[in-house]
Amino acid sequence: MPEQNEVLAPQDLTYTVNFKKSSISIENYDLLKTKVSEYAAKYQNMIVNDNTVTDAKDVRANLRKLKTAIDDKRKEVKREYDQPLKEFEGKVKALTGQIDAAIAPIDKAVKSLEVAEREKRHADLIAQIAEIAPAYNIEPEAVEPDPSWENATMWTKAGKPTVGLTRAIGERLKGMQLQQERMKADKAATEAYAKANSLDPYSWLQQIETGATFADLRVQMDAALMQRKQAEERAQHEKEAAEAIAKAKQEQIGGKTIDGETGEVITSSEQTTLNTAAPKTYTRAFRVTCTEKQMWSLADFMKSNGIQYESIKGA
Template identity: 35%
Template sequence: MANELSLPEYTIDYQLPVITINNFDQLKTAVEAYANKYQGMAVTASTEKESKSSRAELRKLKQALDDKRKEIRKKYAEPYQRFAAQIKDLEMTLDSSINPIDAGLKELEDQQRQLRLKHVNALIAEMAPNYHVEPGEVEIDPTWLNKTTTKKKVTEGIADVMGYIKKQHDDLEAGIKTITKYAQAYHIDPAGWIDQLKQGQDVNYLLQAIDNQVKLNKQKQQTLEAQAAEAQTHQIQQKGKTIDTNTGEVVSHSVSLKITATIPQMKLLRAFMDSNQIRYQRVGA
C-alpha cells in the first residue's frame, strides 16, 4: 500500500537573484582613492595621532561597506527561510507517521535479535562438551546475531572460538605439568609459579626464573653455612643448649618432635629445614 502513495504534482517558482551595485565603477574608484591616500603612510612618534585618526576613517568606510553587505544578505535570505519553513512543516507532518513505524520496527528487530541470541546460546551449550570448554568461556561475536548470518557460518565461528579456547586449556595444562615437575625436582613448591603461568607468564621464562631462584637459594645456603661454621668456633654445648662463648647467649635448643605427614609433605619440610640451616636427624626406624 505504501507504494501507491504519491504527492500531487507541484512546482516551485523562484528566480535566481540578481544583485547589482549601481555606480560600482565610481564606488571602486572612490575606495581606491581613499586607500591610495593613506598608502605607505609613515608611522612615527610624531605622526602617531594622525595615524590613528586615519586608521579610524578607513575602518569606518570598511564597516559601512560590510553593513550594506549584511543588509542585502538578510533580504536575500528571507524568501528562502519562508520556503524552508514550509517544507519543514510538511516533513514534520510525515514524521508523525514515520517515527512510530521506526519505533515498532526497532522493537521488532530487538525481539528478533534476542531470539537469535537464544539460538546461539543453545548452539554453544550443545557444542561445548565436544571441545571440553564451558559455555561461559565463549564470547559471542556480534555478527552471529545478524539476520543475514547463516547458521552454518555461526557454527563455524563458534567452532573456531572453542578450538582456540581448548588449545589454551591444553597449553596451560602442559605448562602446569612442566612447571610442577621442574619445581619439584628442586624441592620447590610449584604453586606460586603456576599462579604466574595462569596469569599469562611464559613457560620458558618461568623455568629460567626457577633456575634463578635455585641459584639464589644455594647462595643463601652457602652464606648461612659459612656463618654457622664461623659461629661454631665460639659455641659450646651444655645440657642440650648451644651457648655463644663470646656473649653467653643461648643460640639454639635441641627439641624432639614427632611429626606425622605425607611423603610429599615430608620432602617439603626437609627442603625448608635445609634451606634455613635447621639441623635434624632421624630417630628410630
C-alpha cells in the same frame, strides 16, 4: 489513496522549482570606489596630538558614519535577496516534516522489532553454545560469545544458525579445549618439577592461571634454585669462616683449650657451642611494591634461603 504498505518511489514525488539566477551590482561602482579611496586616504596618515585630537575625533565619527551607510545598504539588499529563499525553505520543511511524522512511528516499531529479534538470537546463541560445549569438555558459561554472532547475517530466516556460525563456535571451543589441555599439562609438569626441587608449587601454579607456561616457569624456577644454592654456599662459607676464626683464637695448654683473648678455659660444651653457634639474626620491616608474579618469586626466594617472613595486617 495508495494501497496499504505501498511505497511511492522518490521520482513520483519530484517537483520543479521556478528559480532565476539573480545578479547584484552597484551602479558607478568604480567611481564610488575612487571617491571612498580618496576620502579614506586623506585621513589615513592624520597626525593626532593634543592640538588636533578634537578634529581627529570628528574625522573618526564621519568615517564610521560612512562605513555604516555603505554596510546598511548591503544589509538591506541581503534581506530582500534572502526573503524568497526563506519562503522556499519554509515550504520544503513543511513537506519534509509531514514525511518525518510518517517515518517516526514506523522507525520506532522497526527498532523495537529488531531489539526483540536480537534478544531472541542471543538466547538461541546461548542454547547453541550449551549444546556444543560439552563435546569439547568446556563449561558453556566459560565461553564468551563474539558480538557478531548475534547479527542477523549469522542466522537463517527460520532462526537457525548458519554453517558459518556453527563453524565459528566450534573453532572457539576447539581453541579453548587446546588451551585447557595445555594448562593442565603445564600445571602437572610445574608441580612435579617444583616438588622434585623442594619448591612450593602453589605460587608457580597460580602464574599458569594468568597465562604463563611451564617453559616460562622452568627458567624462573631454575633461577630460584640457583639463588638457593648460592645462599646455602654462602652460609656454609660463613660458618666455616666463623669456626676458623674461633679456632685461631684458641690455644692448647696442658691438654686444655684456652681463649687467646680472655685466658679463660673453654669447656667441651662451650667448644661445641662456639663451633655450632647460629649466626646472628635481624628483623626488619619493608614495604615492597611489585607485580603479583614478582611477589610470588620473592616469596620463593625467601623460602629457599631460609628467611622467615610474615604478612602485616592492614599493610
